[in-house]
Amino acid sequence: YVYGGATEQAIDNIDLKLCCRYIKEVPVSHDKAQHQTTNKRRAPQSYILAKWNLPYAFTIHPGETRDFEVELDVPWNTPITIGDSKVWLDTGLDIALAKDPTDTDILTVRPDPLMDGILSALESQGMRIRQVECEAVDGFALPFVQEFEFVPTTGPYHGRWREVELVAYREDQQLKLWFEVDRHREGAKGMLASLLGVGQLKRELTIPVSTSPQEAGQQVLAYLESTC
Numbered sequence: 001y002v003y004g005g006a007t008e009q010a011i012d013n014i015d016l017k018l019c020c021r022y023i024k025e026v027p028v029s030h031d032k033a034q035h036q037t038t039n040k041r042r043a044p045q046s047y048i049l050a051k052w053n054l055p056y057a058f059t060i061h062p063g064e065t066r067d068f069e070v071e072l073d074v075p076w077n078t079p080i081t082i083g084d085s086k087v088w089l090d091t092g093l094d095i096a097l098a099k100d101p102t103d104t105d106i107l108t109v110r111p112d113p114l115m116d117g118i119l120s121a122l123e124s125q126g127m128r129i130r131q132v133e134c135e136a137v138d139g140f141a142l143p144f145v146q147e148f149e150f151v152p153t154t155g156p157y158h159g160r161w162r163e164v165e166l167v168a169y170r171e172d173q174q175l176k177l178w179f180e181v182d183r184h185r186e187g188a189k190g191m192l193a194s195l196l197g198v199g200q201l202k203r204e205l206t207i208p209v210s211t212s213p214q215e216a217g218q219q220v221l222a223y224l225e226s227t228c
Contacts, residue, residue, distance in 0.1 A: 002093070004064040013094035014054040018072055018107075019046055020079050021086040022134035022144035045136070047143060049078055049087075076170040079146050081109045083132030114175055115168055117213025118220050119148075125221060126155025127164065145169060161228070170209075177220065179203040181228040203227055 002011070025040040050072040060066060079085040087109050093101040111119060119129075127150040134144045148166040152158040165180040180203065205223045207216050 001068065002060055002066045004060040004062050004066075006062055008059060008061050009095055010057065010059050011093055011095055012057045013092075014068070015092045015094075016052040016070060016072065017048050017090040017092075018050040018074065018078075019048055019088055019090055020134065021046060021084075022079075022136055024136035024144075045143075049075055049142075075142065076172075077140075077142055077146070078109055079134050080111050080115070080132070081107065082129060082148075085132050085134055085146060112170075113213045114207065114209060114211065114216050115170075117215075117217040118168070118177075120213075121217025121221055122150060122164075124217075126152050126158055128153045130163070140169065164224070164228075173209055175207045175209060175216070177205045177207065179205070179224065179228070181224070 002014070021044050023042050024045045026043045028039050028041050052070055052072055054068065058066065079087055081087050087107045089105045089107055091103040091105070095101045110116070123129075129148060130151045131149040132146065134146050136143055137145050145167045148168070150164045150166065152161055152164075157164075160183070162182045164182070167178045169176045169178075203223075205220065207219055211219070
């Protein structure tokens with residue numbers, strides 16, 4: 001809704017943007033004694049997942065409240081807000097001479113039932129989420145994938161694996177999962193998204209969306225046990 005302040009105001013436009021954050025490696029150039037070197041650094045990027053615009057202008061009077069119906073098509077694979085994954089709603093009003101006609105609201109995005117069943121199954125086996133980030137990658141509808149990093153704290157994988165990385169990508173009729181398991185001390189941090197981008201991941205599991213959450217979790221555990 002829009003609430004009128006002390007004076008009458010003409011509002012030419014309202015726009016809403018559903019946004020998220022992801023990490024991308026960007027080049028950084030250094031000129032050391034005229035020897036040009038290029039390194040890379042991890043930099044946060046913003047991405048607009050969906051947007052909405054009010055198709056007409058209006059005038060808001062002092063003390064008046066105007067309500068608007070808003071519908072946003074939230075895409076599959078909108079990041080789950082765990083760890084460093086952030087999703088927010090930017091609201092902008094086109095008002096002449098306004099000092100700050102914008103507003104930002106942080107949103108909570110929970111996993112759908114299928115993904116929730118998978119995360120719960122891993123947790124039941126002593127796997128704890130250590131980090132969640134959205135990493136830039138090519139070849140998908142969005143310019144990133146969300147990567148979950150697990151560490152075994154108890155259970156059958158404790159002492160057997162150092163960490164497990166998981167990428168989940170939802171399509172219309174199926175959920176695709178990619179895994180990378182690290183048994184070594186140096187860790188595989190950040191490797192999964194880069195390997196996925198060049199087609200070098202071999203551990204892939206596809207689960208139909210008609211699968212129950214409990215069955216999806218059991219399929220993931222069975223797959224990890226048989227392939228890792």
